[in-house]
Amino acid sequence: MSAPWATWDHIVKIDPDKTLVEGETFEDVCATGTDALEIGGTTGMTEEKMARVVEATTAYDVPVYIEPSNVGAVVHREGLDGYFVPIVLNAGDVFWVTGAHKEWARLDSEIDWMATFPEAYLVLNPDSSVANYTEADCDIDADEVAAYAEVAERMFGQRIVYVEYSGTFGDPEMVQAATDAVEETSVFYGGGIHDYESAHQMGRHADTIVVGDLVHDEGVDAVAETVEGVADANSEPIEGA
Numbered sequence: 001m002s003a004p005w006a007t008w009d010h011i012v013k014i015d016p017d018k019t020l021v022e023g024e025t026f027e028d029v030c031a032t033g034t035d036a037l038e039i040g041g042t043t044g045m046t047e048e049k050m051a052r053v054v055e056a057t058t059a060y061d062v063p064v065y066i067e068p069s070n071v072g073a074v075v076h077r078e079g080l081d082g083y084f085v086p087i088v089l090n091a092g093d094v095f096w097v098t099g100a101h102k103e104w105a106r107l108d109s110e111i112d113w114m115a116t117f118p119e120a121y122l123v124l125n126p127d128s129s130v131a132n133y134t135e136a137d138c139d140i141d142a143d144e145v146a147a148y149a150e151v152a153e154r155m156f157g158q159r160i161v162y163v164e165y166s167g168t169f170g171d172p173e174m175v176q177a178a179t180d181a182v183e184e185t186s187v188f189y190g191g192g193i194h195d196y197e198s199a200h201q202m203g204r205h206a207d208t209i210v211v212g213d214l215v216h217d218e219g220v221d222a223v224a225e226t227v228e229g230v231a232d233a234n235s236e237p238i239e240g241a
């Protein structure tokens with residue numbers, strides 16, 4: 001069976017610790033043309049906030065996945081499509097590679113493994129909360145990114161490599177390095193996508209782009225532009241092919 005994300009160009013990541021732009025609803029977010037919603041953030045995450053957003057989003061036609069940043073942020077609800085669970089390959093503390101996951105398996109008796117998909121993260125913005133939280137080694141170059149991506153696919157069987165620049169627009173070369181290093185594994189890119197052009201640019205290097213802060217800061221019209229940008233990138237011929 002093909003992966004749920006096989007046809008996704010665009011994901012909106014909703015941070016339950018942030019609000020939507022005044023006057024906008026989750027229905028409006030779903031109407032932007034995005035392919036899926038991921039619900040998660042690093043700071044201020046609680047089960048209650050997570051549950052509130054899950055309950056408000058599952059009514060619409062767009063698939064909804066949670067992306068927990070800690071064991072306490074996992075909620076199980078009718079209508080939820082599944083769980084994307086980060087594994088931070090360049091974390092400074094092994095807790096973010098296997099420790100939290102071991103605790104989750106120990107404490108949660110309701111894990112739906114058929115709907116649970118790991119994401120092999122490379123956290124690359126040293127100023128982000130997630131880099132701080134996981135003590136990530138962000139001082140790596142493109143050949144190390146490529147090597148991590150190769151190891152993720154070939155040794156750890158990861159089906160998603162997530163190049164994460166949360167809060168800032170990243171280096172397309174790093175994203176391309178990950179893409180070039182994998183065969184079947186999908187490359188997600190997230191960080192600083194804010195308009196048609198930035199979505200179009202990263203859309204050429206990643207399989208799927210993730211748009212986070214924009215939905216909270218600028219709103220659904222800006223998000224819709226990024227949907228267009230990545231769609232156009234994916235309908236253009238690949239250079240050199």
Ligand SMILES: CC(C)=CCC/C(C)=C/CC/C(C)=C/CC/C(C)=C/COP(=O)(O)OP(=O)(O)O
Pocket residue numbers: 015017040041042043044067068069070071074085086087088095096097100101102104121128129130131133134164166167
């Ligand atoms: C095993 C379970 C259930 C949980 C642990 C999962 C792990 C390893 C989480 C590590 C942190 C991580 C990669 C979280 C994913 C979500 C993410 C990157 C959100 C973006 O966060 P920021 O933008 O840095 O933070 P804020 O927007 O909250 O400031």
Ligand SMILES: O=P(O)(O)OC[C@@H](O)CO
Pocket residue numbers: 013164165166167168189190191192193210211212213214
């Ligand atoms: O909030 P932004 O910068 O869009 O980043 C998206 C996402 O990769 C965060 O985990």
Ligand SMILES: [Mg+2]
Pocket residue numbers: 015041166167212213
């Ligand atoms: Mg953020």
